[in-house]
Amino acid sequence: MLQSKLFAPTLRETPAEAEIVSHQLMLRAGMIRKSAAGMYTYLPLAWRVLRKIMQIVREEMDREGGQELALPIVQPAELWKESGRWDVYGDEMFRLEDRHHRQFCLGPTHEEIITTTVKNEVRSYRDLPLRLYQIQNKYRDEIRPRFGLMRGREFIMKDLYSFDVDEAGLEDSYQAMYRAYNNIFKRCGLKFRPVEADSGAIGGNASQEFMVLAEAGEAVILYCDQCDYAANAEKAVSQVQVSDFNGAVKEKELVATPGHKTIDEVCRFLNIQAEQTVKTLFYGTGSGYIAVLIQGNDQVNEIKLGNVTNSKKLYLVSPEEIHEVLGLPVGYVGPIGLDGQIKILGDNRVANLHQVVVGANQEDYHYLQVEPVRDFVGVDYYDLRMAASGEQCPRCSGHLHDLRGIEVGQIFKLGTKYSKALSANFLDEKGQSRLMVMGCYGVGVSRTMAAAIEQNYDGNGIKWPIAIAPFQVHLITVSPEQLPVAKEIYENLSRQNIEVLLDDRDERPGVKFKDADLMGIPIRITVGPKGLAQGEAEVKFRATGNEERWPLDQIVAKTREYIEKCEQ
Protein backbone atom coordinates (compact mmCIF):
# COMPACT_ATOMS: atom_id res chain seq x y z
CA MET A 1 0.00 0.00 0.00
CA LEU A 2 1.21 3.45 -0.86
CA GLN A 3 0.74 5.87 1.96
CA SER A 4 -0.06 8.70 -0.42
CA LYS A 5 -3.22 6.77 -1.29
CA LEU A 6 -4.06 5.52 2.21
CA PHE A 7 -7.14 6.99 3.84
CA ALA A 8 -5.67 7.50 7.28
CA PRO A 9 -6.05 11.12 8.33
CA THR A 10 -3.65 11.58 11.24
CA LEU A 11 -4.04 14.33 13.82
CA ARG A 12 -1.27 16.26 15.49
CA GLU A 13 -3.30 17.11 18.51
CA THR A 14 -5.38 14.91 20.75
CA PRO A 15 -9.11 15.46 20.31
CA ALA A 16 -10.68 16.70 23.52
CA GLU A 17 -13.34 14.00 23.58
CA ALA A 18 -10.85 11.20 24.10
CA GLU A 19 -9.88 10.34 27.64
CA ILE A 20 -7.96 7.12 27.41
CA VAL A 21 -4.88 6.24 25.42
CA SER A 22 -6.40 3.74 23.00
CA HIS A 23 -9.17 6.15 22.07
CA GLN A 24 -6.77 9.07 21.66
CA LEU A 25 -4.31 7.11 19.58
CA MET A 26 -6.91 5.53 17.33
CA LEU A 27 -8.30 8.97 16.58
CA ARG A 28 -4.86 10.49 16.06
CA ALA A 29 -3.59 7.62 13.93
CA GLY A 30 -6.55 8.00 11.59
CA MET A 31 -8.08 4.65 12.53
CA ILE A 32 -11.52 5.59 13.76
CA ARG A 33 -13.99 8.45 13.77
CA LYS A 34 -17.06 8.82 15.93
CA SER A 35 -20.55 8.94 14.48
CA ALA A 36 -22.51 9.00 17.75
CA ALA A 37 -21.83 8.13 21.38
CA GLY A 38 -20.44 4.62 21.37
CA MET A 39 -20.63 4.24 17.59
CA TYR A 40 -17.57 4.47 15.39
CA THR A 41 -16.52 4.32 11.79
CA TYR A 42 -13.57 2.02 11.33
CA LEU A 43 -11.22 3.57 8.78
CA PRO A 44 -8.95 1.32 6.71
CA LEU A 45 -6.13 1.07 9.23
CA ALA A 46 -8.48 -0.07 12.00
CA TRP A 47 -10.29 -2.44 9.70
CA ARG A 48 -7.02 -4.13 8.77
CA VAL A 49 -6.31 -4.72 12.45
CA LEU A 50 -9.84 -5.99 13.10
CA ARG A 51 -9.65 -8.36 10.16
CA LYS A 52 -6.46 -9.83 11.55
CA ILE A 53 -7.98 -10.35 14.96
CA MET A 54 -11.07 -11.89 13.37
CA GLN A 55 -8.92 -14.21 11.31
CA ILE A 56 -7.08 -15.43 14.39
CA VAL A 57 -10.39 -15.94 16.13
CA ARG A 58 -11.74 -17.89 13.14
CA GLU A 59 -8.77 -20.16 12.96
CA GLU A 60 -8.96 -20.99 16.64
CA MET A 61 -12.72 -21.53 16.56
CA ASP A 62 -12.43 -23.79 13.54
CA ARG A 63 -9.62 -25.71 15.18
CA GLU A 64 -11.95 -26.56 18.06
CA GLY A 65 -14.79 -27.69 15.87
CA GLY A 66 -16.56 -24.38 15.50
CA GLN A 67 -18.62 -23.71 12.39
CA GLU A 68 -19.07 -20.16 11.27
CA LEU A 69 -22.48 -18.89 10.30
CA ALA A 70 -24.27 -15.55 10.25
CA LEU A 71 -27.37 -14.84 12.27
CA PRO A 72 -29.62 -11.85 11.63
CA ILE A 73 -28.89 -8.66 13.49
CA VAL A 74 -32.54 -7.64 13.39
CA GLN A 75 -34.48 -10.11 15.47
CA PRO A 76 -38.21 -10.51 16.07
CA ALA A 77 -39.55 -9.65 19.51
CA GLU A 78 -41.44 -12.94 19.81
CA LEU A 79 -38.25 -14.91 20.33
CA TRP A 80 -37.23 -12.65 23.15
CA LYS A 81 -40.66 -12.76 24.71
CA GLU A 82 -40.50 -16.53 24.63
CA SER A 83 -37.24 -16.62 26.54
CA GLY A 84 -38.49 -13.96 28.91
CA ARG A 85 -35.72 -11.55 28.07
CA TRP A 86 -37.73 -8.99 26.12
CA ASP A 87 -38.51 -7.34 29.45
CA VAL A 88 -35.42 -8.39 31.39
CA TYR A 89 -33.02 -6.81 28.92
CA GLY A 90 -34.77 -3.52 29.39
CA ASP A 91 -33.49 -0.26 28.00
CA GLU A 92 -30.24 -1.81 26.98
CA MET A 93 -31.89 -3.25 23.90
CA PHE A 94 -32.24 -1.18 20.75
CA ARG A 95 -35.83 -1.74 19.69
CA LEU A 96 -37.55 -0.94 16.44
CA GLU A 97 -40.80 -1.51 14.61
CA ASP A 98 -41.38 -2.34 11.00
CA ARG A 99 -44.08 -0.73 8.83
CA HIS A 100 -46.62 -3.22 10.16
CA HIS A 101 -45.78 -2.19 13.72
CA ARG A 102 -44.20 -5.53 14.44
CA GLN A 103 -41.52 -5.27 17.08
CA PHE A 104 -37.89 -6.11 16.57
CA CYS A 105 -34.59 -5.52 18.29
CA LEU A 106 -31.01 -5.15 17.17
CA GLY A 107 -29.29 -8.22 18.50
CA PRO A 108 -27.44 -7.56 21.77
CA THR A 109 -26.60 -11.29 21.87
CA HIS A 110 -27.91 -14.31 20.05
CA GLU A 111 -28.91 -17.11 22.41
CA GLU A 112 -32.54 -16.87 21.41
CA ILE A 113 -32.11 -17.04 17.71
CA ILE A 114 -29.38 -19.67 17.64
CA THR A 115 -31.24 -21.89 20.07
CA THR A 116 -34.37 -21.60 17.96
CA THR A 117 -32.43 -22.37 14.81
CA VAL A 118 -30.84 -25.43 16.33
CA LYS A 119 -33.99 -26.77 17.94
CA ASN A 120 -35.88 -26.51 14.68
CA GLU A 121 -33.36 -28.69 12.90
CA VAL A 122 -31.84 -31.00 15.45
CA ARG A 123 -33.84 -34.04 16.57
CA SER A 124 -31.27 -36.62 17.50
CA TYR A 125 -28.30 -36.98 19.79
CA ARG A 126 -26.47 -38.03 16.63
CA ASP A 127 -26.51 -34.42 15.45
CA LEU A 128 -24.79 -33.18 18.58
CA PRO A 129 -22.56 -31.65 19.70
CA LEU A 130 -22.73 -28.46 17.70
CA ARG A 131 -20.45 -25.49 18.07
CA LEU A 132 -21.72 -22.57 16.01
CA TYR A 133 -20.25 -19.12 15.87
CA GLN A 134 -20.40 -15.82 14.09
CA ILE A 135 -18.47 -12.58 14.06
CA GLN A 136 -20.63 -9.53 13.67
CA ASN A 137 -21.81 -6.28 15.19
CA LYS A 138 -23.65 -6.39 18.46
CA TYR A 139 -25.93 -3.64 19.68
CA ARG A 140 -26.33 -2.69 23.29
CA ASP A 141 -27.73 0.66 24.27
CA GLU A 142 -25.33 0.98 27.17
CA ILE A 143 -26.32 3.28 29.96
CA ARG A 144 -23.03 4.96 29.52
CA PRO A 145 -20.87 4.24 26.52
CA ARG A 146 -17.33 5.37 27.16
CA PHE A 147 -13.66 5.18 26.40
CA GLY A 148 -13.97 4.93 22.65
CA LEU A 149 -14.11 1.33 21.52
CA MET A 150 -13.78 0.07 25.06
CA ARG A 151 -17.48 0.30 25.75
CA GLY A 152 -19.37 0.99 22.58
CA ARG A 153 -23.03 0.62 21.84
CA GLU A 154 -22.15 -1.02 18.55
CA PHE A 155 -19.20 -3.37 18.74
CA ILE A 156 -17.76 -6.38 16.99
CA MET A 157 -18.09 -9.63 18.81
CA LYS A 158 -17.42 -13.24 18.10
CA ASP A 159 -20.05 -15.36 19.75
CA LEU A 160 -20.02 -19.13 19.77
CA TYR A 161 -22.80 -21.30 21.16
CA SER A 162 -22.30 -24.93 22.07
CA PHE A 163 -25.03 -27.55 22.17
CA ASP A 164 -24.25 -30.81 23.89
CA VAL A 165 -26.15 -33.87 24.98
CA ASP A 166 -25.09 -33.66 28.62
CA GLU A 167 -22.93 -31.94 31.22
CA ALA A 168 -19.87 -33.93 30.23
CA GLY A 169 -20.28 -32.75 26.67
CA LEU A 170 -20.63 -29.18 27.87
CA GLU A 171 -17.46 -29.59 29.87
CA ASP A 172 -15.67 -30.67 26.67
CA SER A 173 -17.00 -27.68 24.78
CA TYR A 174 -16.12 -25.36 27.62
CA GLN A 175 -12.57 -26.69 27.79
CA ALA A 176 -12.25 -26.45 24.03
CA MET A 177 -13.16 -22.78 24.18
CA TYR A 178 -10.87 -22.23 27.13
CA ARG A 179 -8.00 -23.55 25.02
CA ALA A 180 -9.08 -21.57 21.99
CA TYR A 181 -9.32 -18.33 23.95
CA ASN A 182 -5.89 -18.78 25.43
CA ASN A 183 -4.54 -19.31 21.92
CA ILE A 184 -6.36 -16.33 20.51
CA PHE A 185 -5.02 -13.82 22.98
CA LYS A 186 -1.59 -15.36 22.96
CA ARG A 187 -1.47 -15.15 19.18
CA CYS A 188 -2.63 -11.54 19.33
CA GLY A 189 0.50 -10.85 21.33
CA LEU A 190 -1.31 -9.77 24.49
CA LYS A 191 -0.52 -10.19 28.14
CA PHE A 192 -3.70 -11.58 29.63
CA ARG A 193 -5.12 -13.78 32.34
CA PRO A 194 -8.15 -16.03 32.54
CA VAL A 195 -10.00 -15.34 35.77
CA GLU A 196 -13.02 -16.71 37.55
CA ALA A 197 -16.04 -14.59 36.90
CA ASP A 198 -19.53 -13.96 38.10
CA SER A 199 -21.93 -15.47 35.63
CA GLY A 200 -24.21 -12.47 35.97
CA ALA A 201 -27.35 -11.81 34.00
CA ILE A 202 -26.67 -14.21 31.14
CA GLY A 203 -27.25 -16.98 33.61
CA GLY A 204 -25.56 -20.30 34.01
CA ASN A 205 -23.27 -21.69 36.60
CA ALA A 206 -19.63 -21.42 35.61
CA SER A 207 -17.78 -18.66 33.90
CA GLN A 208 -14.34 -17.33 33.26
CA GLU A 209 -13.24 -14.04 31.83
CA PHE A 210 -10.13 -13.32 29.81
CA MET A 211 -8.55 -10.13 31.00
CA VAL A 212 -5.95 -8.12 29.13
CA LEU A 213 -3.77 -6.60 31.79
CA ALA A 214 -3.74 -2.82 31.51
CA GLU A 215 -4.01 0.15 33.81
CA ALA A 216 -7.00 1.49 31.93
CA GLY A 217 -8.98 -1.65 32.64
CA GLU A 218 -12.36 -1.22 34.25
CA ALA A 219 -12.11 -4.52 36.07
CA VAL A 220 -10.02 -5.37 39.09
CA ILE A 221 -8.63 -8.86 39.30
CA LEU A 222 -7.15 -10.60 42.29
CA TYR A 223 -4.57 -13.29 41.71
CA CYS A 224 -2.50 -15.55 43.93
CA ASP A 225 1.26 -15.19 44.05
CA GLN A 226 1.74 -18.92 44.51
CA CYS A 227 -0.94 -20.86 42.69
CA ASP A 228 -2.95 -20.12 39.56
CA TYR A 229 -6.00 -18.78 41.36
CA ALA A 230 -7.21 -15.56 39.75
CA ALA A 231 -10.66 -14.02 39.88
CA ASN A 232 -12.55 -10.91 39.03
CA ALA A 233 -12.86 -8.87 42.23
CA GLU A 234 -16.63 -9.24 41.82
CA LYS A 235 -16.21 -12.93 42.36
CA ALA A 236 -12.98 -13.29 44.35
CA VAL A 237 -12.88 -14.90 47.74
CA SER A 238 -10.07 -15.10 50.25
CA GLN A 239 -9.32 -16.97 53.41
CA VAL A 240 -9.72 -14.54 56.21
CA GLN A 241 -7.83 -15.23 59.35
CA VAL A 242 -10.04 -16.28 62.21
CA SER A 243 -8.19 -14.86 65.14
CA ASP A 244 -8.06 -17.16 68.13
CA PHE A 245 -10.15 -15.48 70.70
CA ASN A 246 -9.29 -16.42 74.22
CA GLY A 247 -10.23 -13.28 76.02
CA ALA A 248 -13.05 -13.20 78.47
CA VAL A 249 -16.51 -13.06 76.99
CA LYS A 250 -18.38 -10.25 78.66
CA GLU A 251 -21.95 -9.08 78.60
CA LYS A 252 -22.77 -6.43 76.07
CA GLU A 253 -22.72 -2.94 77.43
CA LEU A 254 -24.53 0.17 76.30
CA VAL A 255 -22.19 3.13 75.98
CA ALA A 256 -22.83 6.75 75.08
CA THR A 257 -21.07 7.86 71.91
CA PRO A 258 -22.62 11.27 71.41
CA GLY A 259 -22.01 12.72 67.97
CA HIS A 260 -19.80 9.85 66.85
CA LYS A 261 -21.46 8.26 63.87
CA THR A 262 -18.98 6.93 61.37
CA ILE A 263 -16.80 3.90 61.95
CA ASP A 264 -13.81 6.26 62.05
CA GLU A 265 -15.32 8.52 64.65
CA VAL A 266 -16.52 5.68 66.83
CA CYS A 267 -13.14 3.95 66.65
CA ARG A 268 -11.30 7.09 67.63
CA PHE A 269 -13.72 7.85 70.43
CA LEU A 270 -13.60 4.34 71.89
CA ASN A 271 -9.96 3.85 71.01
CA ILE A 272 -10.51 0.65 69.06
CA GLN A 273 -9.73 -0.64 65.55
CA ALA A 274 -12.26 -0.88 62.72
CA GLU A 275 -11.78 -4.67 62.85
CA GLN A 276 -13.53 -4.59 66.21
CA THR A 277 -16.68 -3.09 64.80
CA VAL A 278 -19.55 -4.42 62.73
CA LYS A 279 -21.31 -1.99 60.46
CA THR A 280 -24.92 -2.30 59.42
CA LEU A 281 -25.79 -1.20 55.91
CA PHE A 282 -29.20 -1.02 54.32
CA TYR A 283 -29.98 -2.00 50.79
CA GLY A 284 -33.18 -1.48 48.89
CA THR A 285 -34.23 -4.35 46.64
CA GLY A 286 -36.98 -2.54 44.85
CA SER A 287 -39.57 -4.49 46.78
CA GLY A 288 -38.24 -3.98 50.30
CA TYR A 289 -35.16 -3.55 52.42
CA ILE A 290 -32.41 -5.73 53.77
CA ALA A 291 -29.79 -5.07 56.40
CA VAL A 292 -26.25 -6.24 55.74
CA LEU A 293 -23.75 -6.80 58.54
CA ILE A 294 -20.11 -6.57 57.70
CA GLN A 295 -16.87 -6.05 59.58
CA GLY A 296 -16.11 -2.35 59.97
CA ASN A 297 -13.14 -2.29 57.62
CA ASP A 298 -14.66 -4.53 54.94
CA GLN A 299 -16.50 -3.56 51.79
CA VAL A 300 -19.76 -5.16 50.71
CA ASN A 301 -19.51 -6.98 47.39
CA GLU A 302 -22.78 -5.97 45.81
CA ILE A 303 -22.52 -8.63 43.12
CA LYS A 304 -22.36 -11.36 45.74
CA LEU A 305 -25.14 -9.68 47.66
CA GLY A 306 -27.24 -9.48 44.51
CA ASN A 307 -26.72 -13.18 43.86
CA VAL A 308 -27.64 -14.14 47.41
CA THR A 309 -30.75 -12.00 47.40
CA ASN A 310 -31.55 -12.79 43.79
CA SER A 311 -32.00 -9.10 43.23
CA LYS A 312 -30.87 -7.18 40.19
CA LYS A 313 -31.63 -3.67 41.34
CA LEU A 314 -29.88 -3.32 44.66
CA TYR A 315 -29.12 0.13 45.84
CA LEU A 316 -27.56 1.47 49.00
CA VAL A 317 -30.24 3.23 50.98
CA SER A 318 -29.56 6.91 51.62
CA PRO A 319 -29.27 8.25 55.18
CA GLU A 320 -32.46 10.23 54.65
CA GLU A 321 -34.34 7.10 53.64
CA ILE A 322 -33.01 5.18 56.64
CA HIS A 323 -34.17 7.93 58.89
CA GLU A 324 -37.48 8.70 57.29
CA VAL A 325 -38.65 5.38 55.90
CA LEU A 326 -37.05 2.90 58.27
CA GLY A 327 -37.22 5.21 61.26
CA LEU A 328 -33.73 4.31 62.44
CA PRO A 329 -31.08 6.59 63.92
CA VAL A 330 -28.48 7.07 61.20
CA GLY A 331 -25.01 6.48 62.60
CA TYR A 332 -26.22 4.39 65.53
CA VAL A 333 -27.87 1.54 63.69
CA GLY A 334 -27.12 -2.04 64.70
CA PRO A 335 -28.57 -5.51 64.27
CA ILE A 336 -29.67 -5.96 67.86
CA GLY A 337 -33.40 -5.53 68.03
CA LEU A 338 -33.83 -5.40 64.25
CA ASP A 339 -34.82 -9.03 64.11
CA GLY A 340 -38.30 -9.41 62.77
CA GLN A 341 -38.42 -5.89 61.38
CA ILE A 342 -36.17 -6.45 58.43
CA LYS A 343 -34.32 -9.28 56.73
CA ILE A 344 -30.75 -9.40 58.03
CA LEU A 345 -27.82 -10.87 56.14
CA GLY A 346 -24.35 -11.10 57.61
CA ASP A 347 -20.98 -11.65 56.04
CA ASN A 348 -19.43 -14.95 57.14
CA ARG A 349 -16.57 -13.12 58.75
CA VAL A 350 -18.88 -11.38 61.19
CA ALA A 351 -19.96 -14.68 62.68
CA ASN A 352 -16.40 -15.32 63.82
CA LEU A 353 -15.91 -12.01 65.58
CA HIS A 354 -15.90 -11.50 69.31
CA GLN A 355 -16.39 -8.52 71.57
CA VAL A 356 -17.29 -6.06 68.85
CA VAL A 357 -18.93 -2.67 68.78
CA VAL A 358 -22.24 -2.13 67.01
CA GLY A 359 -24.81 0.63 66.90
CA ALA A 360 -27.51 0.35 69.55
CA ASN A 361 -30.40 1.67 67.46
CA GLN A 362 -30.59 4.57 69.88
CA GLU A 363 -29.45 8.05 69.07
CA ASP A 364 -25.94 8.59 70.53
CA TYR A 365 -25.41 5.02 71.78
CA HIS A 366 -23.41 1.98 70.75
CA TYR A 367 -23.04 -1.46 72.32
CA LEU A 368 -19.65 -2.73 73.43
CA GLN A 369 -18.54 -6.32 73.99
CA VAL A 370 -21.07 -7.75 71.61
CA GLU A 371 -20.83 -11.43 70.68
CA PRO A 372 -22.35 -11.74 67.20
CA VAL A 373 -23.30 -15.40 67.56
CA ARG A 374 -24.82 -14.81 70.97
CA ASP A 375 -26.36 -11.39 70.50
CA PHE A 376 -27.48 -11.26 66.86
CA VAL A 377 -30.80 -12.92 66.15
CA GLY A 378 -32.23 -14.00 62.83
CA VAL A 379 -29.11 -13.39 60.76
CA ASP A 380 -28.29 -15.50 57.70
CA TYR A 381 -24.58 -15.61 56.95
CA TYR A 382 -23.06 -15.66 53.47
CA ASP A 383 -19.85 -14.59 51.80
CA LEU A 384 -20.69 -10.95 51.11
CA ARG A 385 -17.41 -9.11 51.32
CA MET A 386 -14.95 -7.86 48.75
CA ALA A 387 -11.78 -9.88 48.96
CA ALA A 388 -8.77 -7.59 49.03
CA SER A 389 -5.16 -7.50 48.01
CA GLY A 390 -2.88 -8.90 50.71
CA GLU A 391 -5.33 -11.51 51.95
CA GLN A 392 -4.71 -15.22 51.80
CA CYS A 393 -5.52 -17.19 48.68
CA PRO A 394 -8.64 -19.35 49.06
CA ARG A 395 -6.79 -22.35 47.69
CA CYS A 396 -3.29 -22.21 49.10
CA SER A 397 -1.04 -20.39 51.50
CA GLY A 398 -0.15 -17.73 48.95
CA HIS A 399 -1.44 -14.20 49.05
CA LEU A 400 -3.65 -12.20 46.74
CA HIS A 401 -2.51 -9.22 44.70
CA ASP A 402 -4.51 -6.97 42.48
CA LEU A 403 -4.22 -5.88 38.87
CA ARG A 404 -6.45 -4.02 36.50
CA GLY A 405 -7.78 -5.78 33.47
CA ILE A 406 -9.83 -5.25 30.33
CA GLU A 407 -12.34 -8.00 29.77
CA VAL A 408 -11.90 -9.17 26.19
CA GLY A 409 -13.56 -12.53 26.41
CA GLN A 410 -15.87 -14.54 28.58
CA ILE A 411 -16.90 -18.17 28.52
CA PHE A 412 -20.07 -19.44 30.19
CA LYS A 413 -21.67 -22.72 30.97
CA LEU A 414 -25.31 -21.95 30.41
CA GLY A 415 -26.69 -25.38 31.15
CA THR A 416 -30.32 -25.72 30.13
CA LYS A 417 -31.52 -22.19 30.87
CA TYR A 418 -32.25 -21.34 27.24
CA SER A 419 -32.94 -24.81 25.93
CA LYS A 420 -35.63 -25.06 28.59
CA ALA A 421 -37.13 -21.64 27.89
CA LEU A 422 -37.18 -22.29 24.15
CA SER A 423 -37.82 -26.05 24.30
CA ALA A 424 -34.64 -27.15 22.60
CA ASN A 425 -34.97 -30.91 22.94
CA PHE A 426 -33.44 -33.93 21.26
CA LEU A 427 -33.96 -37.65 21.48
CA ASP A 428 -31.21 -39.57 23.24
CA GLU A 429 -30.11 -43.11 22.37
CA LYS A 430 -33.00 -44.52 24.40
CA GLY A 431 -35.53 -42.43 22.57
CA GLN A 432 -36.01 -40.15 25.56
CA SER A 433 -36.52 -36.46 24.99
CA ARG A 434 -33.88 -34.35 26.71
CA LEU A 435 -32.84 -30.75 26.87
CA MET A 436 -29.72 -29.64 25.09
CA VAL A 437 -26.97 -28.44 27.39
CA MET A 438 -25.58 -25.13 26.25
CA GLY A 439 -22.60 -22.88 26.61
CA CYS A 440 -21.83 -19.46 25.18
CA TYR A 441 -18.50 -17.87 24.53
CA GLY A 442 -17.76 -14.30 23.49
CA VAL A 443 -14.74 -12.37 22.28
CA GLY A 444 -14.95 -8.60 22.08
CA VAL A 445 -13.08 -8.14 18.81
CA SER A 446 -13.17 -4.36 18.64
CA ARG A 447 -12.42 -4.16 22.34
CA THR A 448 -9.45 -6.46 21.83
CA MET A 449 -8.03 -3.95 19.36
CA ALA A 450 -8.41 -1.17 21.92
CA ALA A 451 -6.97 -3.37 24.66
CA ALA A 452 -3.94 -4.15 22.52
CA ILE A 453 -3.21 -0.44 22.34
CA GLU A 454 -3.73 0.07 26.05
CA GLN A 455 -1.04 -2.49 26.57
CA ASN A 456 1.32 -1.38 23.81
CA TYR A 457 2.02 2.30 23.43
CA ASP A 458 4.44 5.05 24.33
CA GLY A 459 4.45 8.82 24.19
CA ASN A 460 4.76 8.77 20.41
CA GLY A 461 2.03 6.33 19.53
CA ILE A 462 0.98 2.74 19.16
CA LYS A 463 3.31 -0.26 19.24
CA TRP A 464 1.32 -3.00 17.53
CA PRO A 465 2.06 -6.64 18.23
CA ILE A 466 3.03 -7.84 14.76
CA ALA A 467 0.26 -10.43 14.56
CA ILE A 468 -2.44 -7.78 14.55
CA ALA A 469 -0.56 -4.80 13.13
CA PRO A 470 -2.24 -3.10 10.17
CA PHE A 471 0.97 -3.59 8.20
CA GLN A 472 4.11 -5.47 9.09
CA VAL A 473 6.61 -3.09 7.55
CA HIS A 474 6.59 0.68 7.28
CA LEU A 475 8.97 1.66 4.51
CA ILE A 476 10.12 5.25 4.56
CA THR A 477 12.32 7.32 2.36
CA VAL A 478 14.20 10.31 3.69
CA SER A 479 13.70 12.18 0.43
CA PRO A 480 12.00 11.45 -2.91
CA GLU A 481 15.39 10.58 -4.40
CA GLN A 482 15.32 7.21 -2.67
CA LEU A 483 11.88 6.31 -3.99
CA PRO A 484 13.12 4.09 -6.84
CA VAL A 485 15.17 1.99 -4.43
CA ALA A 486 12.32 1.94 -1.91
CA LYS A 487 9.86 0.82 -4.55
CA GLU A 488 12.09 -2.08 -5.44
CA ILE A 489 12.25 -3.13 -1.78
CA TYR A 490 8.50 -2.66 -1.60
CA GLU A 491 7.96 -4.96 -4.57
CA ASN A 492 10.32 -7.59 -3.21
CA LEU A 493 8.64 -7.66 0.19
CA SER A 494 5.14 -7.63 -1.28
CA ARG A 495 5.98 -10.59 -3.49
CA GLN A 496 6.68 -12.53 -0.30
CA ASN A 497 3.25 -11.57 1.05
CA ILE A 498 4.76 -9.22 3.56
CA GLU A 499 2.44 -6.32 4.18
CA VAL A 500 4.25 -3.07 3.52
CA LEU A 501 3.12 0.50 3.82
CA LEU A 502 5.41 2.66 1.67
CA ASP A 503 5.46 6.28 2.70
CA ASP A 504 5.84 7.82 -0.74
CA ARG A 505 4.46 11.19 0.32
CA ASP A 506 6.38 14.32 -0.44
CA GLU A 507 6.83 15.17 3.22
CA ARG A 508 9.79 16.07 5.34
CA PRO A 509 11.39 13.11 7.10
CA GLY A 510 10.30 14.34 10.52
CA VAL A 511 6.67 14.25 9.51
CA LYS A 512 7.02 10.72 8.19
CA PHE A 513 8.76 9.49 11.31
CA LYS A 514 6.13 11.04 13.55
CA ASP A 515 3.30 9.47 11.59
CA ALA A 516 5.12 6.15 11.58
CA ASP A 517 5.51 6.18 15.35
CA LEU A 518 1.86 7.12 15.73
CA MET A 519 0.63 4.29 13.52
CA GLY A 520 2.91 1.86 15.28
CA ILE A 521 3.78 -0.56 12.48
CA PRO A 522 6.32 -2.97 14.02
CA ILE A 523 9.19 -2.86 11.52
CA ARG A 524 10.26 0.51 10.18
CA ILE A 525 12.69 0.44 7.32
CA THR A 526 14.21 3.77 6.35
CA VAL A 527 15.91 4.24 3.02
CA GLY A 528 18.11 7.30 3.21
CA PRO A 529 21.30 8.69 1.72
CA LYS A 530 23.45 7.69 4.70
CA GLY A 531 22.57 4.03 4.68
CA LEU A 532 22.31 3.81 0.93
CA ALA A 533 25.90 4.96 0.56
CA GLN A 534 26.87 1.68 2.21
CA GLY A 535 24.21 -0.41 0.50
CA GLU A 536 22.14 -0.59 3.63
CA ALA A 537 18.74 0.38 4.98
CA GLU A 538 18.08 1.43 8.55
CA VAL A 539 15.67 -0.68 10.51
CA LYS A 540 13.96 0.31 13.70
CA PHE A 541 11.65 -1.89 15.71
CA ARG A 542 8.71 0.01 17.12
CA ALA A 543 8.23 -2.25 20.12
CA THR A 544 11.76 -2.10 21.48
CA GLY A 545 13.23 0.94 19.79
CA ASN A 546 16.20 -1.18 18.72
CA GLU A 547 17.93 -0.15 15.52
CA GLU A 548 19.81 -2.23 13.00
CA ARG A 549 21.35 -1.84 9.56
CA TRP A 550 20.37 -4.37 6.95
CA PRO A 551 22.13 -4.80 3.61
CA LEU A 552 19.63 -4.05 0.85
CA ASP A 553 19.80 -7.54 -0.59
CA GLN A 554 19.00 -9.12 2.77
CA ILE A 555 15.95 -7.08 3.65
CA VAL A 556 13.43 -9.65 2.52
CA ALA A 557 15.16 -12.53 4.26
CA LYS A 558 15.71 -10.64 7.48
CA THR A 559 12.14 -9.34 7.54
CA ARG A 560 10.80 -12.85 7.11
CA GLU A 561 13.10 -14.11 9.80
CA TYR A 562 11.91 -11.43 12.22
CA ILE A 563 8.23 -12.10 11.52
CA GLU A 564 8.68 -15.82 11.97
CA LYS A 565 10.50 -15.28 15.21
CA CYS A 566 7.60 -13.17 16.47
CA GLU A 567 5.09 -15.84 15.58
CA GLN A 568 6.64 -18.31 17.96
Add this chain to the structure above:
RNA sequence: CGGGGUGUGGCUCAGCUUGGUAGAGCGUUCGGUUCGGGACCGAAAGGCCGGAGGUUCAAAUCCUCUCACCCCGACCA
Protein backbone atom coordinates in the same frame (compact mmCIF):
# COMPACT_ATOMS: atom_id res chain seq x y z
C1' C B 1 -31.38 8.03 35.39
C1' G B 2 -28.57 10.88 39.48
C1' G B 3 -24.08 14.11 39.95
C1' G B 4 -20.24 17.16 37.35
C1' G B 5 -18.55 19.50 32.76
C1' U B 6 -18.17 21.09 27.51
C1' G B 7 -20.33 22.88 22.73
C1' U B 8 -16.86 29.15 18.83
C1' G B 9 -13.49 27.33 10.96
C1' G B 10 -10.94 20.25 10.00
C1' C B 11 -7.98 19.93 15.23
C1' U B 12 -6.51 22.52 20.02
C1' C B 13 -8.36 26.70 22.24
C1' A B 14 -9.07 32.40 23.43
C1' G B 15 -13.22 35.86 23.51
C1' C B 16 -18.47 35.42 27.55
C1' U B 17 -17.61 38.01 34.10
C1' U B 18 -18.49 44.01 32.39
C1' G B 19 -23.54 42.89 25.26
C1' G B 20 -21.23 46.85 20.22
C1' U B 21 -21.65 42.02 15.27
C1' A B 22 -15.34 36.75 15.77
C1' G B 23 -9.67 35.77 16.91
C1' A B 24 -4.86 32.77 17.57
C1' G B 25 -1.90 28.36 16.77
C1' C B 26 -1.98 23.92 14.01
C1' G B 27 -4.03 21.81 9.52
C1' U B 28 -5.71 22.96 4.20
C1' U B 29 -4.76 25.63 -0.82
C1' C B 30 -1.27 28.65 -3.89
C1' G B 31 3.87 30.75 -4.59
C1' G B 32 8.90 30.67 -2.94
C1' U B 33 13.10 29.03 0.14
C1' U B 34 14.05 24.35 2.42
C1' C B 35 14.59 18.89 3.37
C1' G B 36 17.67 12.57 8.56
C1' G B 37 12.52 13.49 14.01
C1' G B 38 5.92 17.32 13.17
C1' A B 39 10.69 23.70 8.67
C1' C B 40 10.48 29.04 7.18
C1' C B 41 8.51 33.44 4.44
C1' G B 42 4.35 35.45 1.78
C1' A B 43 -0.70 35.10 0.14
C1' A B 44 -5.58 32.77 0.45
C1' A B 45 -9.88 29.80 1.47
C1' G B 46 -12.78 28.32 5.56
C1' G B 47 -17.24 29.98 11.13
C1' C B 48 -25.35 32.16 10.42
C1' C B 49 -20.34 31.02 17.66
C1' G B 50 -24.90 23.27 18.84
C1' G B 51 -30.44 24.50 18.05
C1' A B 52 -35.08 27.24 19.24
C1' G B 53 -37.30 31.14 21.69
C1' G B 54 -36.81 35.62 24.63
C1' U B 55 -34.60 40.48 26.68
C1' U B 56 -32.21 44.68 24.04
C1' C B 57 -31.27 49.95 19.47
C1' A B 58 -27.63 45.85 19.50
C1' A B 59 -26.46 38.89 21.77
C1' A B 60 -20.91 34.15 20.88
C1' U B 61 -21.66 37.16 25.47
C1' C B 62 -27.74 37.99 29.47
C1' C B 63 -32.50 34.77 30.34
C1' U B 64 -35.62 30.26 29.22
C1' C B 65 -36.12 25.73 26.86
C1' U B 66 -33.83 22.01 24.04
C1' C B 67 -30.12 18.82 21.63
C1' A B 68 -25.38 16.62 21.40
C1' C B 69 -20.90 15.13 23.53
C1' C B 70 -17.42 14.02 27.69
C1' C B 71 -16.37 12.53 32.92
C1' C B 72 -18.06 9.93 37.98
C1' G B 73 -21.93 5.89 39.56
C1' A B 74 -25.52 1.34 38.28
C1' C B 75 -24.69 -2.26 33.11
C1' C B 76 -21.26 -5.23 30.24
C1' A B 77 -17.56 -8.22 25.14
